[in-house]
Amino acid sequence: MKIKNICCIGAGYVGGPTMAVIAQKCPSVDVTVVDINEKRIAAWNDPDVENIPIYEPGLSDIVKEARDRNLFFSTDVNAAIDKADMIFISVNTPTKTYGIGKGMAADLKWIELCARQIAEVAKNDKIIVEKSTLPVRTAAALKDILDNTGNGVKFQILSNPEFLAEGTAVEDLKKPDRVLIGGDIDTPEGKEAMEALVNIYASWVPKENILTTNVWSSELSKLTANAFLAQRVSSINAMSELCEKTGADVNEVAKAVGMDSRVGPKFLKASVGFGGSCFQKDILNLVYIAKTFGLNEVADYWEQVIIMNDHQKRRFAANIVKTLYNTVSGKKIAILGWAFKKDTNDTRESAAIYVTDYLLNEQAEVVVYDPKVNSEQVYADLEYLCTHSNEEIRERVKVVTSAEEACKDAHAIAVLTEWDEFKELDWKEVYENMLKPAFLFDGRRLLNRKTKEDIGFEFYAIGS
Numbered sequence: 378m379k380i381k382n383i384c385c386i387g388a389g390y391v392g393g394p395t396m397a398v399i400a401q402k403c404p405s406v407d408v409t410v411v412d413i414n415e416k417r418i419a420a421w422n423d424p425d426v427e428n429i430p431i432y433e434p435g436l437s438d439i440v441k442e443a444r445d446r447n448l449f450f451s452t453d454v455n456a457a458i459d460k461a462d463m464i465f466i467s468v469n470t471p472t473k474t475y476g477i478g479k480g481m482a483a484d485l486k487w488i489e490l491c492a493r494q495i496a497e498v499a500k501n502d503k504i505i506v507e508k509s510t511l512p513v514r515t516a517a518a519l520k521d522i523l524d525n526t527g528n529g530v531k532f533q534i535l536s537n538p539e540f541l542a543e544g545t546a547v548e549d550l551k552k553p554d555r556v557l558i559g560g561d562i563d564t565p566e567g568k569e570a571m572e573a574l575v576n577i578y579a580s581w582v583p584k585e586n587i588l589t590t591n592v593w594s595s596e597l598s599k600l601t602a603n604a605f606l607a608q609r610v611s612s613i614n615a616m617s618e619l620c621e622k623t624g625a626d627v628n629e630v631a632k633a634v635g636m637d638s639r640v641g642p643k644f645l646k647a648s649v650g651f652g653g654s655c656f657q658k659d660i661l662n663l664v665y666i667a668k669t670f671g672l673n674e675v676a677d678y679w680e681q682v683i684i685m686n687d688h689q690k691r692r693f694a695a696n697i698v699k700t701l702y703n704t705v706s707g708k709k710i711a712i713l714g715w716a717f718k719k720d721t722n723d724t725r726e727s728a729a730i731y732v733t734d735y736l737l738n739e740q741a742e743v744v745v746y747d748p749k750v751n752s753e754q755v756y757a758d759l760e761y762l763c764t765h766s767n768e769e770i771r772e773r774v775k776v777v778t779s780a781e782e783a784c785k786d787a788h789a790i791a792v793l794t795e796w797d798e799f800k801e802l803d804w805k806e807v808y809e810n811m812l813k814p815a816f817l818f819d820g821r822r823l824l825n826r827k828t829k830e831d832i833g834f835e836f837y838a839i840g841s
């Protein structure tokens with residue numbers, strides 16, 4: 378079976394880049410990315426490709442090449458569903474904020490809406506691909522909805538979780554460690570559907586890197602992969618606190634441990650805590666699933682990863698207050714970096730949000746600078762927490778357009794995102810324009826301690 382038309386529902390951080398790369402690599406396939414968010418679609422269609430809604434290195438070039446050739450962005454969801462042989466569902470699956478499983482389970486409202494819309498519109502057989510990260514066994518619920526429409530249309534459901542990381546999305550999509558495709562391996566129709574998706578990826582991914590499994594393994598592998606990655610960060614962050622008490626240096630420890638080929642060097646960078654839209658949400662989801670099966674020890678084990686991460690963010694903020702003589706009330710604190718990691722404009726669950734909220738509780742005056750995040754986003758992130766009024770946030774938090782401006786007349790600086798440009802700042806000048814003693818808190822182990830101390834900073838870095 379050869380796929381000619383792909384539809385992707387959800388033009389977000391996953392749908393947009395993933396489909397752009399598929400369109401680039403498979404010029405004979407028409408790819409239409411649809412979304413109910415009109416503003417987002419308009420931005421994807423902006424004549425100036427630099428204005429596309431997601432910042433990822435290399436993405437605008439791909440969009441420039443493929444857009445209006447075989448890559449289309451539209452709000453006409455029904456038309457795209459109707460035309461497609463294969464439909465990717467790439468909508469958001471955030472943590473539930475209400476009802477059963479509140480604060481833990483994944484909210485599958487948007488997934489179900491997609492399934493119902495597909496069921497209503499489809500007139501011919503289609504392959505449905507779960508691209509969103511979903512609880513294990515969601516495919517069974519999707520199938521139930523799709524198979525009960527009575528219109529005779531046949532659906533095959535595949536799980537094809539996405540492993541890209543933001544900031545390196547294009548690179549990850551072009552050279553994935555693996556592509557995972559779960560499907561109904563027991564029926565000829567299931568195998569044919571899997572083959573069709575394998576063939577799409579095989580246009581650029583070596584066949585040995587394309588794994589096929591049963592659906593449940595595929596769904597659960599995605600949650601497991603994120604849990605393992607986040608666990609490594611929490612593990613090294615736990616050690617960072619011990620390093621600070623003992624005189625050990627967490628970078629040296631990470632290097633020594635990571636050189637063991639059984640452990641490996643990646644994802645052992647101590648930080649102010651992991652952020653991003655997925656690690657916390659996916660682990661909470663995993664904890665919830667384990668609990669629903671009565672696997673309390675399994676649930677508790679994974680929950681510790683989140684507990685450690687929350688602790689790391691809190692203790693970083695608490696250390697600022699403690700170091701500044703136990704009060705930051707009325708003091709100006711510069712926050713360098715708001716995105717949850719460098720090279721992305723995504724701020725979801727960024728540690729900066731929580732550190733700032735903590736400092737606001739202590740009545741600090743906060744000035745934020747991030748090269749890719751605008752003031753409205755910073756305010757929206759803080760307002761979302763509902764811990765301070767909108768007026769108070771706008772009064773106490775200022776967002777500026779350069780690091781130098783943020784740091785001017787500050788009592789302390791906190792580096793919360795590892796943007797390269799922070800390494801290149803004229804730190805001597807920054808120091809001269811600050812109040813003394815000038816405190817510098819490095820939440821990313823980005824800066825060199827010796828050169829900063831030589832300038833005169835009171836320097837604090839996670840894990841040393």
Ligand code: NAD
Binds near residue numbers: 540
């Ligand atoms: P996102 O919020 O950026 O994008 C989701 C989009 O879906 C939104 O633009 C929303 O308007 C749209 N949408 C929701 N319901 C819709 C509907 N019924 N019809 C049309 N459009 C609809 O989310 P994201 O970051 O792209 O994540 C999507 C999924 O991929 C999540 O399940 C996430 O866990 C998973 N994932 C994300 C990443 C990542 O790096 N962000 C990586 C791997 C997997």
Ligand code: UGA
Binds near residue numbers: 652
């Ligand atoms: C992560 C996974 O890496 C992807 O494989 C996965 O597809 C994705 O989640 C998802 O499912 O959404 P992402 O969150 O985009 O990708 O970015 P990461 O590079 O994993 O970083 C996550 C957070 O951990 C960031 O805040 C980062 O700064 C932090 N981190 C990462 C550390 O503090 N230390 C490290 O060593 C690595």
